[in-house]
Amino acid sequence: MNLLDPSLSEVDPTLARLIDEENRREHETLRLIPSENYASRAVMEATGSCLTNKYSEGYARKRYYEGQHVIDQVEELAIARLKTLFGAEHVNVQPYSGSPANLAVYLAFCNPGDTVMGLALPAGGHLTHGHSVSITGRYFKSVPYGVRRSDGRIDLDEVRALAKEHRPKLIFCGTTAYPRQLDFAAFRSIADEVGAILAADIAHIAGLVCTGVHPSPVGIADVVTSTTHKTFRGPRGGMLFCKKEHASVLDRAVFPGLQGGPHNHTTAGIAVAAQEALSPSFRTYAEAIVDNARTLGEELVARGFAVVTGGTDNHLLLLDLTNKGVTGKVASKALDRAGIVANYNAVPFDPRKPFDPSGVRLGTPAVTSRGMGRDVMVLLANWIDQVVKEPANDALLDRVALDVKALCASYPAPGIKI
Ligand SMILES: *Cc1c(COP(=O)(O)O)cnc(C)c1O
Numbered sequence: 001m002n003l004l005d006p007s008l009s010e011v012d013p014t015l016a017r018l019i020d021e022e023n024r025r026e027h028e029t030l031r032l033i034p035s036e037n038y039a040s041r042a043v044m045e046a047t048g049s050c051l052t053n054k055y056s057e058g059y060a061r062k063r064y065y066e067g068q069h070v071i072d073q074v075e076e077l078a079i080a081r082l083k084t085l086f087g088a089e090h091v092n093v094q095p096y097s098g099s100p101a102n103l104a105v106y107l108a109f110c111n112p113g114d115t116v117m118g119l120a121l122p123a124g125g126h127l128t129h130g131h132s133v134s135i136t137g138r139y140f141k142s143v144p145y146g147v148r149r150s151d152g153r154i155d156l157d158e159v160r161a162l163a164k165e166h167r168p169k170l171i172f173c174g175t176t177a178y179p180r181q182l183d184f185a186a187f188r189s190i191a192d193e194v195g196a197i198l199a200a201d202i203a204h205i206a207g208l209v210c211t212g213v214h215p216s217p218v219g220i221a222d223v224v225t226s227t228t229h230k231t232f233r234g235p236r237g238g239m240l241f242c243k244k245e246h247a248s249v250l251d252r253a254v255f256p257g258l259q260g261g262p263h264n265h266t267t268a269g270i271a272v273a274a275q276e277a278l279s280p281s282f283r284t285y286a287e288a289i290v291d292n293a294r295t296l297g298e299e300l301v302a303r304g305f306a307v308v309t310g311g312t313d314n315h316l317l318l319l320d321l322t323n324k325g326v327t328g329k330v331a332s333k334a335l336d337r338a339g340i341v342a343n344y345n346a347v348p349f350d351p352r353k354p355f356d357p358s359g360v361r362l363g364t365p366a367v368t369s370r371g372m373g374r375d376v377m378v379l380l381a382n383w384i385d386q387v388v389k390e391p392a393n394d395a396l397l398d399r400v401a402l403d404v405k406a407l408c409a410s411y412p413a414p415g416i417k418i
Pocket of ligand 1: 125
């Protein structure tokens, strides 16, 4: 041991204590935020390694700094595994996260002022798909499409009509709060009808896509963008897949267009996550995510909850709490106090404001990573029902929190030190 190289708890006991506290919180509570997961210990070991020290602007074998013998192999390993997993012709693992990955698509294919289309944020789209407060809505002419009032599903007729009227340069499909599968082929034909580039953003569903549990847009969309830390269960990061013809324009958009040196420790963590995702057990995991979400949805419907679109065929559920007489914020704060961590969320055509909307979004990727199954989903539905009925009953919330903690003790979370 190098005595001149003290540990975190010696250098910074305050921060070490905060990490301990977060470890405990992540162990003792049920994580139902659909964009969150537990990266494995192996992923975290790679992410916390000396690879964070190295600058490597450029791409493998075309770098601007020396000393890349190892780094080139790390990046090539990540790329090779992702190509196998997703069947992609070209992969870029350098985007710092999902939002920068999406910005690279705009930079590669659009000029400021060009027209772009994406699913509206209140309908379940992402900020970076052209929302007004995002750079993507400020620097581009954004034409949002929505979902149908009748069934909460994406209205492809509306997408086609808007595309024909506005002739966008770029169409984004992909969602952040939408419980159904996407019809990538239908988006492809709409993009072709108007000569638009089609980008599919699979940030939430990458782990379902690479296992065949959700249809893949790879080979259908011109570009596929993703995060690496949601259902894919890697470190926080981003990745891009595209056809060979778009490889160089997209690579140049990431570097030097948007970024400097890649985060090599993150690239290494992505390589490890890809290795884990290549094992047959990851497919079983992805299937269990959807099975759990479906079960939780059915159990909540049976308890009188209004589930947007009536259920789910992916990893998440959107509850409209209007009929329960509780707002999304009140419900999510009460659930958090009870050890059930979710987020308040707008529902389609929400009459309430985004900061206190009518809905709550629930997802099963993280609880499934802990090995929880249908029996736990039934318990969860009961607890959610009790909390939503009496969100101000502190004694109830404390009792549920204790029950949740007792349950969690039997399901250790990957990567969490307790
Ligand atoms: C989470 C998400 C992103 C952004 O990812 P960040 O890593 O938070 O920047 C982009 N698109 C969709 C659809 C997402 O759900």
